[in-house]
Amino acid sequence: MKKNLKMLLAMLLALVMIVSVFAGCKKTEKAKPDDKVMVIAVEANFEEKWNPFMAESAYDMQVMEQIFVAPMKGVEGNALENWGGSITAGEVQADGSMTYTVTANKGMKFTDGEPITIDDYIYALYVTADPSYTGPAQLVAEDIKGVKEYYYDDSNYTANNAAAEAEAEKYTLANISEEDYVAYLVATNLEGWWDGDPAGLVAEDYTWSNYIEDEGFGDKLAEIDATNPDEMLALLALIEYTNYGDSYDPYSYYSEKVYKDIKDADPSSTPVDEIAGIVRVDDYTCTVTYNSVNIYGDRSINQYFMPEHYYGEIVKGSVGDILANVEPLGSGPYIWGGYDAGIVTVTANQDYFEGVPKTGTIRWLYVPPTDALTALMNGDVDIAVIGGEPEYVEEMDAAQDIIRYDLTDNAGYGYVGLNCENLKLGVRKGLFSLMNREPSVTAYYETLATVIERPSTTVIAEYPQDAGTYYEYSPEKALEYFESAGYKQVDGKLVDASGNQLVVNAYVGGSGIGDHPSFTMLMQAAEDMKNLGGEMQVQDVDFNVLQAAMNDGTADMFCLAWGDVNTCDKQSQFHSEGGQNRYRISDPTMDTLLEQILQTVDLEERSALYAEMLDLAMELAIEIPVYQRCNIIAYNRSAINLDTVMQATTFYDYADELWTVQMN
């Protein structure tokens, strides 16, 4: 009996074990997102460019980032780590070229079920390299092998462009002949100014004939038929050449024309259908070759996997339909749900390759900055970026049981740019010495911004944190600098050798009421200038007026800020050929340093070069460094499970891991 019982027990145990084993084999229940709705406030209206090729505003991008996946993603400390694939830099070759290997993870799918391959990545590169592409991610700006040949559809682009540049030298302002200059003005209708009507008006009650007479060409006007458009245009072109020769840009016109002529005359130039530097290796791998080392190449080519089957095939020179598709479809943690009544909706992608998102629905809407904090406290929104107003911080400090907020340094900085063509070096240094930055910035931002000592955001690793003040605020020192530039005080006025008073203008976008962190500083400088015998005209204007004055060179000083800075690449700004060289600075040492920085892989070495370059920028007095400000991200404690939200830093916040953020 006892033996039977033991056997029965043994059999029972064996049965339990077998059942347990089968139970273990049972298909595991897939995690599901909750059915809650998370509401996130954004600071400005969406531009509604729901297409990652076209999205430009930070708010449109914020939505796209949840719908699409790229090979790499940004993580803590401004670093990149593998995400939907990888981008690996190869060795620098003897010819200076460098190849990146890009991979796509196997097994990833778009939300319509189509598998992702490397072709979807290459597709994105080709769209952004297309000559008809109008979005912000212009691949032609990269030094990728064959990309310019593809863009300009010229197999001999490098040689033809070099020949054109050499030929166009004779059309620079210093070299151009009167005949060529006048021909350019006629061909461009005075850069679009001439309306073709000799009887037309230049301004109210002011005809072209009035203008010609006022410019001192009344006698010439009497010699021509003033009703003949061609004769009038020819005379006006002569006037503009004679009186305003420095204000036009014949070089750009001719360099383009010369290049086109050379290309058309080159029998060996053939159309280009492929980018030589982009090579497909297999279904999940491709390589991208740069002609020269670019330490930020991996960031530049880190584009989303874009479904060609959904966005449509590329027809070179005609990608408009691809760019016009505003119903995004990707492979990210969330699926596009639509935009209605100012609200964007996305829903969890349960097949997201990293896991199932925790929150079922995310919605973004624009909340005016003045209402954002109230909306957050009331629970109308769960997460919001709060404007950098000191009183908001006080309110949040008083409501810490309701709100948690993170302060992060903004990836950018505020500056005052100087036009180096209008202002001599001594004058620029003098102006630097008149800027009393600390009180101005503190009055505006209180503790939410700090004065910076070099023209760079302080959040990048290369920034010299120990840099001291280069130009102390000192009107006496400023006077010395002005005197070194040839000015001296005569009868209470600061004049040059010809007796001309020192007059400088400064453009600031303060909404007409001085609402700008640099405004107080400029007003004080204007007062100091007056006391020294000079004059500073502070122009508080609309942004596009400031832009126009800066671009056409009439602005001597302009207050602006750089944003979205995550690299130490200052080439476009301070290089003599930089696309955003609004300072008109041209210094060979600076050019060399800027180029060296981008080719120096070692961080320590690069930081030293960067510090040297910034010191030189201060010595050349290009950009007055003003402030580094903070951003504030705030969360409603009762709505968001804050254990699932990391402490935000400049380059890494909740949005980077939104799919893991849970609601209470």
Add this chain to the structure above:
Amino acid sequence: MRQFIIRRLLISIIVLLGVSMMLYALVRSMPSDYVTLATATNPKVTPEMKEELRKIYGLDKSIPEGYVNWLGSAVKGEFGVSLKFNRPVTQIISEYAPITFTVAFIALVLELLIAIPLGILAARKQYTKTDYIITTLVFIGISMPTFFFAALLKKWFGPAGLNWFPAYGLLQARVIYNGFSFAKLLDYAQHLVLPISMWVVTGVGSMLRYTRTNMLEVLNADYIRTARAKGVSEHNVVYSHGFRNTLITLVTLLGSSLPGLFSGAAITEGLFALEGLGNIALTASHQADVPYLMGFNMLLAVLTIIGYLISDILYAAVDPRVRLS
């Protein structure tokens, strides 16, 4: 009548042509063009790339050449793609016109409902306490800066105060509506109370003063005195004899309100985060978005012309002395 309308329509074509020329020249003469503004903060954009973009957008052409191109497309009903929003101009306008129109139309009806009775009352009680109170309130409404009044409304009635009405947007983001429902309509209505109130308070004054002034003029006319002498009741004197004549001028005012129903109010829309045509037009102006500004302003020009045409026709309808020929 038909001859009058045909003649007016023909003249309108010439007027529109002139308006479009002026508009195009003005928009293209803005201090900076779209490419300059859109690429201002992008450090990687080169001058060559900007030139290419100008070619794509047609901004490389002179003003006359660009205008001819625009006109060629416009007569075919193609107003191009907005540079800022990357969508067809007609699509943007048709998408946002309903909300702009709804807000403006409701506000206009409310303004009329308030302005006419109070205008008549103020005229009837000229130089009395009632008149002074109404006139003072009207001046406060007219003089109050919109941004200040919006802040007051939000503070008193929004979530920061009594929490009767939402202070921004069109719908609650927390609730997802499937299709159209009464609850959704109610949500819309709640969100529009404050913006419409602001619109009415700041806009009712001019219409009220118009009514009052015209009523005063009419009530002092000889035929009113005659009517009173005949023993007609005061109610009939005011509403049958007086107000009917005031209506003539009000009708012309209403006709000219037509473009206002679609032009939106950039500041009001901006303050209450309503994405309407006024707010979009303001953004487009800041970015020198030529196609959108042309399309939108031409719509307003057409509506202005239609509005005045309707005014003239209504004028003839309400005033038998007027003959359209």
